[in-house]
Amino acid sequence: MDIFNSSQDSLVSVHNLTFSRGEKKIFDDISLEFERGKITAIMGPSGTGKTTLLKIIGGQLFPNRGNVIVNGRNVHNLKRDELYTLRRRMGMLFQSGALLTDMTVFDNVAYPLREHSHLPESMIRSLVLMKLEAVGLRGARDLMPNELSGGMARRVALARAIALDPMMIMYDEPFTGQDPISMGALVLLIKSLNTTLNLTSIIVSHDVHETAAIADYIYVLSEGKVVGQGTPQEIQQSSSEWVQQFMNGAADGPVHFHYPAKEYMDDLLHSEKPLFSRHRPSNDRTAKRRRYS
Amino acid sequence: MMDFFRYLGAGTRKSFTKLGRASYFLISILTGIGSVLVRPRLLLKQLHSVGVLSFLIITISGLFVGMVLGLQGFYILSRFGAEETLGVMVAASLVRELGPVVSALLFAGRAGSALTAEIGLMKATEQLSGMEMMAIDPIKRIVSPRFLAGFLSMPLLAALFSAVGIIGGQIVGSGLLGVDDGAYWSQMRANLDFQGDIINGIIKSVVFGFVTSWIALFEGYDAIPTAEGVSRATTRTVVNSAFSILGLDFILTALMFGDN
Numbered sequence: 001m002d003i004f005n006s007s008q009d010s011l012v013s014v015h016n017l018t019f020s021r022g023e024k025k026i027f028d029d030i031s032l033e034f035e036r037g038k039i040t041a042i043m044g045p046s047g048t049g050k051t052t053l054l055k056i057i058g059g060q061l062f063p064n065r066g067n068v069i070v071n072g073r074n075v076h077n078l079k080r081d082e083l084y085t086l087r088r089r090m091g092m093l094f095q096s097g098a099l100l101t102d103m104t105v106f107d108n109v110a111y112p113l114r115e116h117s118h119l120p121e122s123m124i125r126s127l128v129l130m131k132l133e134a135v136g137l138r139g140a141r142d143l144m145p146n147e148l149s150g151g152m153a154r155r156v157a158l159a160r161a162i163a164l165d166p167m168m169i170m171y172d173e174p175f176t177g178q179d180p181i182s183m184g185a186l187v188l189l190i191k192s193l194n195t196t197l198n199l200t201s202i203i204v205s206h207d208v209h210e211t212a213a214i215a216d217y218i219y220v221l222s223e224g225k226v227v228g229q230g231t232p233q234e235i236q237q238s239s240s241e242w243v244q245q246f247m248n249g250a251a252d253g254p255v256h257f258h259y260p261a262k263e264y265m266d267d268l269l270h271s272e273k274p275l276f277s278r279h280r281p282s283n284d285r286t287a288k289r290r291r292y293s
Numbered sequence: 294m295m296d297f298f299r300y301l302g303a304g305t306r307k308s309f310t311k312l313g314r315a316s317y318f319l320i321s322i323l324t325g326i327g328s329v330l331v332r333p334r335l336l337l338k339q340l341h342s343v344g345v346l347s348f349l350i351i352t353i354s355g356l357f358v359g360m361v362l363g364l365q366g367f368y369i370l371s372r373f374g375a376e377e378t379l380g381v382m383v384a385a386s387l388v389r390e391l392g393p394v395v396s397a398l399l400f401a402g403r404a405g406s407a408l409t410a411e412i413g414l415m416k417a418t419e420q421l422s423g424m425e426m427m428a429i430d431p432i433k434r435i436v437s438p439r440f441l442a443g444f445l446s447m448p449l450l451a452a453l454f455s456a457v458g459i460i461g462g463q464i465v466g467s468g469l470l471g472v473d474d475g476a477y478w479s480q481m482r483a484n485l486d487f488q489g490d491i492i493n494g495i496i497k498s499v500v501f502g503f504v505t506s507w508i509a510l511f512e513g514y515d516a517i518p519t520a521e522g523v524s525r526a527t528t529r530t531v532v533n534s535a536f537s538i539l540g541l542d543f544i545l546t547a548l549m550f551g552d553n
Contacts, residue, residue: 058426087428098423101415112427115434160427 010069011036011168011200012057017066019049019056026052028224029066034168039194039201041211044221045246045255050204051095054170057202058092059083071167088116091161091169095176097153099145099160105132106141109160116164131159135189151182155189162193168200169193175207183207187214208247212236220246222255315511322510325430325437335438343404343439344446348453350403351396355454358391359383359461366462367470379472380481383462384455388485388494389550392455394542397501400447401534405509408439409530412513413523421514436514440506447502448495455494493549500541505534 012034019027026049034040042050055061057068059075068075073086099108109128113119119127132138135155145153154174161169174190175183191214194201205211212218212232220228220235220243228235228243235243245253261267329336366382412435415421421431459481466472485491509530516526 055422060422060425084428084430087426090426092423092426094419094423094426096419098419100420100424101418112429115427115429157423164427 009036010034011071012202013069014053014057015067015069017056017063017068019052019061019063021052025224027063030221030224030226031066032219032226034200034202035217036200037194037198038216039190039203039214041203041205041215041218042221043205043208043211043218043246045206048221048223050206050221051172054092054172054202054204057170058087058090088112088164089167091164091166093154093157093161093169093171093174095173097145097150097157099148099153099157101145103145104141105137105143105145105148105156108145108156109163112160112163127163128159131163132156134162134193135159136185149182151178151186154178154182154186158189158193162197162199165197166199168202171201171203171205173205174203175205175210183210190214208249212247222246311515314515315507318511318514319507321432322437322440322507325433326441328433329438329441332438335434336441339438339442340446343408343442344450347400347403347446347450350399351450351454352457354395354399355392355457356461358395358454359387359458359463360465362386362391362458363462363465363470367466367472376466376470376472377476378480378484379462379466380459380477380479381484383466384459384481384485385490387455387458387462388490390542390546392458393451393494393497393501394538396451396454397447397498397505397538398535400443400450400502401505401509401538402531404443404446405505405530405534406527408443408506408509409513409516409527410523412436412439412510413516413518413526416514416516417518417520417523436510440510443506443509444499444502447505448498451494451498451501489550493545496549497542497545500545501538504537504541508534508537 010033012032014030014032017027017030017032018025032040032042042053044050052061056063057070057075059068059078062076067077070086070090073082075083075086078086099105100111103111106128109131110124113124113127117124129138129141132141135158137152137155137159140148140152140156145156148156158169171190174186178186187210190201190203193199194214203211203215212235215232218228218230218232218235219226222242228238228240230238236247238244238247242254244250245255251257362383363379366379367376370376370379370382412421415431415435421435424431424434463474463477467474467477512526512530512533513523516522
């Protein structure tokens with residue numbers, strides 16, 4: 001058993017995490033705490049490695065430095081079997097839903113139950129129907145994943161994620177690409193599941209308003225660092241220019257609208273290939289063609 | 294010049310790392326086979342999609358290859374007045390070479406490419422990752438059953454190919470060209486060696502089945518999870534399988550038939 005000096009009410013603690021992909025540092029010595037029974041959001045612009053963070057917490061990727069404690073156990077020191085046992089209690093909702101495409105909705109939700117329990121089929125049926133009822137899709141049990149809309153697929157995936165009654169769920173961009181109605185349904189669902197099942201939720205998102213509406217605590221990440229943290233109110237009133245730009249969706253600010261480049265005028269006037277040259281390229285090409293013909 | 298060596302070195306290193314990954318992958322497939330045997334239903338489903346659905350292409354190709362062999366063999370053998378031995382010629386070429394090799398090439402094109410595309414797309418749509426997070430090992434549930442199905446189907450498909458081909462040769466030989474039917478079969482039975490010809494042919498197809506399934510599954514699992522990555526992986530499966538089949542066929546033939 002690993003014992004660390006993380007606070008007692010944290011289900012997941014990330015300590016001094018550093019992770020690089022090739023030359024690029026995705027996380028630079030960040031520490032995060034996720035309290036039991038709370039909804040904690042991680043926000044930041046696309047490409048800040050939010051999904052990567054979930055994969056590190058789930059033990060699918062290994063950090064270069066630092067450690068991740070889930071329920072008192074260091075995820076990256078576990079043996080394979082221990083990790084798999086731990087994962088049964090960690091639900092994850094992928095952005096695409098990640099439903100198995102060759103099975104019906106019912107079988108998808110039943111899949112983890114059939115794999116991990118020896119329950120009789122009648123009990124599995126009741127459990128699956130209960131989980132589907134919780135996400136409002138009991139009537140869609142016989143559909144195939146390709147017959148579902150994006151929002152429905154995510155709700156089915158959510159029913160599958162809670163099938164084994166996990167202690168926590170990690171949501172990877174749950175609101176991206178949803179129409180207002182299914183977005184509203186998902187927001188409500190995440191909130192109500194968190195209270196009724198006493199889950200700990202980690203939401204990774206860049207949808208500011210939806211996330212701020214249900215989160216208890218927010219971390220804002222940028223370029224591998226935590227640039228702001230606090231309750232939604234504290235984040236809204238944050239004095240950090242960066243956090244303000246992100247929360248208000250301003251096009252220019254500490255994060256520039258323009259990708260780094262040399263001076264605009266220089267670029268236009270001194271191009272690498274002069275716009276007008278004495279030898280026109282078309283002549284060269286005809287010359288070459290003549291040689292080959 | 295330096296660039297050339299640098300390029301050569303990087304390429305070599307890259308292919309060796311890939312070979313290492315592929316070997317590691319093979320070990321995990323093989324250790325996963327035990328859990329497939331506990332769940333025969335997973336295997337049956339894959340035997341159907343990998344094996345049974347390849348029946349048609351193998352049967353039709355086998356028939357035509359046998360018919361062509363009958364025609365070509367007859368014209369050559371009749372010059373020496375030996376058209377009665379047509380049966381031996383057709384059967385020996387099929388059982389020793391064409392059966393295992395051509396059916397393996399067809400298998401790589403039909404079933405291998407499908408396996409790569411399927412696994413690659415499952416990776417691209419996070420299905421494999423999703424299974425891992427549900428604490429279900431995708432190698433055991435997805436990859437190993439497919440490997441075992443490919444490995445078991447290949448020798449059966451090769452045998453089917455040879456059998457249909459022999460019938461094709463007979464249709465052309467005795468049906469159209471007038472070779473004596475009895476001679477076709479009796480010469481075949483007298484001159485084909487069970488150990489030397491048939492068993493060696495089966496060994497070849499077992500090896501090809503192993504290698505083709507391994508390549509197809511590895512390329513899918515190792516694919517870059519994008520549309521382009523999966524399409525490239527599928528191409529690599531067909532190309533690499535074809536090279537491996539033909540190369541291994543030469544080595545196996547040299548080992549089996551080299552000394553007589």
